[in-house]
Amino acid sequence: MNNNRREMVDGAAAIARGALDAGCNFYAGYPITPASGILTHMLRELPKVGGIGLQGEDEISSIGHCIGAATSGATVFTASSGPGLSLYSENIGLAIMMEIPLVITISQRLGPSTGAATASAQGDIQFMRWCNSGGYPVIVLSPTNIPESYHLTKRAFKLAKRFRNPVFIATDKETVMTTESVAEAEMIDAPDWPEVPDEPVGKPLDPYQVNGTIHHYTGSSHTEEGHITKDPDIIAEFNERLKNKIESRVDEISLVKPDLDVGAETLILSYGVTARSMEAAVIQLRSLGEKVSALTVFSLWPIPEKKIQDCLKGVKRIIIPEMNHGQYRHEIQRLTNSDVDLVGVNRVDTFLITPEEIMEAYHG
Amino acid sequence: MAEPVLDTYIAEENLPYEFCPGCSHGKVLGALSDSLKQQGLDPTEVVIVTDIGCVGLSDKYFVTHAFHGLHGRAITYASGIKMQNPDLKVVVLIGDGGCGIGGHHLLNAARMNTDVAVLVFNNFNFGMTGGQHSVTTPMDSITPTTSLGSTDAPMDIAGTAKVNGGGFIARATAFDKDLPDMITKAMNHDGFSLIDIWELCTAYYVVRNDFGRKEMMGYMDSMNMESGMLQETERPSFQTSYKHMQTQASEQKPMSGLVLETKFSSDLDKPIRIVLAGAAGQKVVSAGNLLASAATLSGLWTSRRADFPITIQTGFSVAEVVISPEPVLYSGIIKPDVAVLIAPEGKAKIARLTKAMEETDTVYYAEGLGDADSAATQLPLNFPDSAKKELRKNISALAAGYLTKQLNLFPFEALKEAVRQIQKPKIAEINLGVLAHFEN
Numbered sequence: 001m002n003n004n005r006r007e008m009v010d011g012a013a014a015i016a017r018g019a020l021d022a023g024c025n026f027y028a029g030y031p032i033t034p035a036s037g038i039l040t041h042m043l044r045e046l047p048k049v050g051g052i053g054l055q056g057e058d059e060i061s062s063i064g065h066c067i068g069a070a071t072s073g074a075t076v077f078t079a080s081s082g083p084g085l086s087l088y089s090e091n092i093g094l095a096i097m098m099e100i101p102l103v104i105t106i107s108q109r110l111g112p113s114t115g116a117a118t119a120s121a122q123g124d125i126q127f128m129r130w131c132n133s134g135g136y137p138v139i140v141l142s143p144t145n146i147p148e149s150y151h152l153t154k155r156a157f158k159l160a161k162r163f164r165n166p167v168f169i170a171t172d173k174e175t176v177m178t179t180e181s182v183a184e185a186e187m188i189d190a191p192d193w194p195e196v197p198d199e200p201v202g203k204p205l206d207p208y209q210v211n212g213t214i215h216h217y218t219g220s221s222h223t224e225e226g227h228i229t230k231d232p233d234i235i236a237e238f239n240e241r242l243k244n245k246i247e248s249r250v251d252e253i254s255l256v257k258p259d260l261d262v263g264a265e266t267l268i269l270s271y272g273v274t275a276r277s278m279e280a281a282v283i284q285l286r287s288l289g290e291k292v293s294a295l296t297v298f299s300l301w302p303i304p305e306k307k308i309q310d311c312l313k314g315v316k317r318i319i320i321p322e323m324n325h326g327q328y329r330h331e332i333q334r335l336t337n338s339d340v341d342l343v344g345v346n347r348v349d350t351f352l353i354t355p356e357e358i359m360e361a362y363h364g
Numbered sequence: 365m366a367e368p369v370l371d372t373y374i375a376e377e378n379l380p381y382e383f384c385p386g387c388s389h390g391k392v393l394g395a396l397s398d399s400l401k402q403q404g405l406d407p408t409e410v411v412i413v414t415d416i417g418c419v420g421l422s423d424k425y426f427v428t429h430a431f432h433g434l435h436g437r438a439i440t441y442a443s444g445i446k447m448q449n450p451d452l453k454v455v456v457l458i459g460d461g462g463c464g465i466g467g468h469h470l471l472n473a474a475r476m477n478t479d480v481a482v483l484v485f486n487n488f489n490f491g492m493t494g495g496q497h498s499v500t501t502p503m504d505s506i507t508p509t510t511s512l513g514s515t516d517a518p519m520d521i522a523g524t525a526k527v528n529g530g531g532f533i534a535r536a537t538a539f540d541k542d543l544p545d546m547i548t549k550a551m552n553h554d555g556f557s558l559i560d561i562w563e564l565c566t567a568y569y570v571v572r573n574d575f576g577r578k579e580m581m582g583y584m585d586s587m588n589m590e591s592g593m594l595q596e597t598e599r600p601s602f603q604t605s606y607k608h609m610q611t612q613a614s615e616q617k618p619m620s621g622l623v624l625e626t627k628f629s630s631d632l633d634k635p636i637r638i639v640l641a642g643a644a645g646q647k648v649v650s651a652g653n654l655l656a657s658a659a660t661l662s663g664l665w666t667s668r669r670a671d672f673p674i675t676i677q678t679g680f681s682v683a684e685v686v687i688s689p690e691p692v693l694y695s696g697i698i699k700p701d702v703a704v705l706i707a708p709e710g711k712a713k714i715a716r717l718t719k720a721m722e723e724t725d726t727v728y729y730a731e732g733l734g735d736a737d738s739a740a741t742q743l744p745l746n747f748p749d750s751a752k753k754e755l756r757k758n759i760s761a762l763a764a765g766y767l768t769k770q771l772n773l774f775p776f777e778a779l780k781e782a783v784r785q786i787q788k789p790k791i792a793e794i795n796l797g798v799l800a801h802f803e804n
Contacts (some may be wrong), residue, residue, distance in 0.1 A: 004626040006660050008653075008786070017619065026448060033674070047613035052447050052606060056440070057472040064437045064469070068413075068444025071431060072452065094434055117674075178695055179653070180667045181660040184623050208429045210409050210451045216423060218432040228424060228432075280693040352696035 005184040011149045011176035012037025014187070015105055015169065016045065018153025019077045024103070025051035026074035028065040030058055030084060033118040034173035035107040038079040059087035063102075067091060070100045071217050073207030075157065079105035082124045083114070089131035092166050094219045096136045096242060101160035101205065103153070105169040107176040110323075110350055119350035120174040122272055122323040128168045129301045134239075137246040139163065139253055140301040142170040144275040147186040149175060151193075152298065158196035159253065163246055164205055170300060172323070174273045174352060193255060201245050247302055254304030257296040258311050264291040265316040266362060269308070269332060271297045273352065274321050280355035285362060292362065303331055312336065319361050321345035321353045366404025373397040373407060375427050382421060386570075388538035388563035389485055393422055396455065396483065398544035400428070403453075403551065411454045413442040415462035417492045419485040422457050436466025443478040443602075450603050453551055456482040461490050463521050464499035470521070470558075474530035477555040478602040483547065484521055484558065487565035488575075495568025502583060506572045518587075522560035526595045532557035533595040537584075538564070539577060540591070555601035562591075624785060628662040628778040635688035636773065639700040639717055641710025642760055644672065644681050648706065650787075651760035652683025654795075655767065657782035659687040662774035667695035671713070680713035687773060702771065704745070704763050705729040705736065728766070730759065751801035761798045769802055776802065 027042035046053035056062030066076035110121035143149040160167040216226030270278040275296040320329040410428035416435035423430035497507040499519040532553035550557035642648040656666040673679040699720040721740035
């Protein structure tokens with residue numbers, strides 16, 4: 001790696017480049033800090049490569065354009081923040097029902113409502129998972145830094161196509177809007193992650209085409225051919241399939257970065273920008289002679305249960321720093337025995353969680 | 365008239381319609397089928413996008429492609445379908461309810477002139493949910509939700525589309541013999557087209573308001589909402605305009621990153637956190653970029669955050685720069701090592717940070733800002749005398765130069781190189797002039 005060539009780049013550019021390199025050819029979005037950078041890049045870049053980028057009159061229109069374009073064969077993408085996710089949510093249910101491959105970036109800012117616009121936050125982790133009526137599974141990936149923003153965006157498009165489902169990139173103001181120097185090679189070389197298979201888990205999306213097969217896409221319960229049905233057996237089978245196509249492949253989707261210290265009784269688990277403070281804390285703790293393990297979770301949903309449990313052998317305490325009131329900690333609680341102590345490090349005051357706070361939690 | 369491909373586009377195996385006796389919906393669907401026959405379209409050339417409500421039952425009656433989405437959003441899907449595949453003919457079937465909840469989409473699709481044909485099944489109430497009042501319910505109407513008579517002025521759907529730039533706008537009734545011809549014209553218009561088709565809801569509105577065909581025609585007259593063509597203008601459709609833009613854009617270079625190659629070296633052995641705090645218009649963020657880029661050119665790692673009010677031309681402007689011999693993990697600053705106070709707005713904004721600073725930290729301040737509530741060592745920004753004339757326009761670049769000299773984080777040459785590599789030639793020339801004051 002030529003360490004001497006470094007790029008000055010922010011997360012918005014990294015995500016836009018990831019989308020373009022993944023073959024995205026249709027973007028529709030509505031301005032909102034801290035996601036507007038992605039909108040600007042996509043609207044400027046897509047027409048250069050024969051794609052279409054547009055600003056909708058609102059988030060509902062934007063995601064609606066994306067879903068429509070996808071049924072005509074486009075590879076679609078949109079980005080917003082928590083307030084926009086509220087407006088997306090009904091259409092996310094539609095995309096799940098129609099099995100539309102749809103990549104959505106949520107650049108989180110501190111809520112509720114307009115909140116402290118625009119400070120960084122991680123308060124939409126549960127919202128992304130549960131924003132659809134019926135609670136059907138979605139995939140949520142969370143980069144911790146700028147190169148990962150690029151590579152996970154590319155991965156999100158592959159997963160969306162494979163599962164014919166909405167896939168989120170859960171990022172935040174800090175990652176999207178902070179310009180950093182990163183090794184050029186890190187922006188180019190693919191990380192050592194398992195490949196996402198190309199073939200879809202079910203039928204591939206067959207878009208509307210002149211002289212193609214006639215298609216009915218519908219948000220109502222339907223047969224695989226798209227015909228509306230009220231047959232309870234068909235409805236049950238269809239809904240079970242929507243759930244199982246993702247939940248039966250959790251291990252395939254799971255993506256984590258364990259940094260385990262043999263014999264450590266404390267594991268720190270984090271995600272997104274907060275995982276960087278965790279890494280800084282772990283470096284310092286180890287330099288002080290402490291035995292401590294760390295686990296970065298990239299695939300927040302579905303929860304990579306097995307990969308997390310693999311890291312829990314001998315662990316008596318899990319510290320979970322996150323910029324919310326403990327949204328992921330409660331998920332981890334389900335995976336642990338009652339004798340494991342769960343400690344949250346939480347901030348909702350516009351500041352990032354510092355490495356020192358995590359070290360303080362470690363020292364208890 | 366084109367050569368017929370099919371005799372009917374109605375999926376006859378799904379007949380009869382499940383609409384109420386006397387409901388006008390079946391008439392309009394028949395007119396659409398006749399229009400498709402007139403046009404000689406292959407069923408695979410047509411996508412029928414239905415909204416929600418009784419009209420939303422329509423897609424299953426057609427042998428064409430179909431899309432049935434959310435209430436009020438049909439026009440957004442239709443536009444997306446057409447944008448991606450302009451060879452398809454896209455028709456939206458939507459009710460007055462959908463035009464209410466999705467009115468925003470209606471008027472914006474008209475503005476964008478996206479090439480879809482919208483057929484409004486306007487029967488003055490929500491038929492599917494029990495006849496509640498809609499945006500087009502005539503005043504004084506009795507409905508379950510206006511039991512003493514509605515008081516809202518009715519929305520003129522066709523008029524709304526017309527004043528918002530829709531190219532082909534017409535009003536009709538479900539009883540018009542020439543409805544198939546009008547649908548054909550609408551579908552062949554290059555751009556947004558809409559026909560506001562007035563209808564009878566025999567289950568609810570008609571019986572509650574004694575509103576038959578005769579009364580509907582009388583109401584049309586009384587409201588001065590005449591039927592027929594309201595607007596037919598030619599302007600480039602979204603598809604045409606966007607294609608032109610794509611042609612122009614294809615000549616531009618794709619986005620690429622700003623890569624800086626290490627040319628200088630540095631002795632920095634631990635991270636330093638610097639906050640520049642000024643006011644809008646002082647190019648504070650630009651100075652932060654220069655420091656970060658100069659550090660990067662010197663083999664260091666950096667992060668640069670910016671903070672300013674949403675009204676960017678007023679108030680504070682703050683740049684937070686972390687410079688480190690190792691890649692930056694934590695990019696936040698709760699206690700700067702160095703703070704530079706350039707304007708009172710910035711000083712006030714970072715008061716919490718300067719207050720957290722310790723004796724070993726340094727606050728540099730511009731004239732008049734030397735009384736920060738801070739334990740840090742406070743030093744004036746002692747610019748060279750020759751630089752005084754730059755204070756008004758270029759104080760942030762001066763501060764970057766001054767810090768570089770004082771802190772010795774990287775060679776002064778690196779800062780000049782950063783100016784040359786990241787700034788536009790005109791700006792670079794000015795800033796190289798500013799930095800020259802430190803070398804005289």
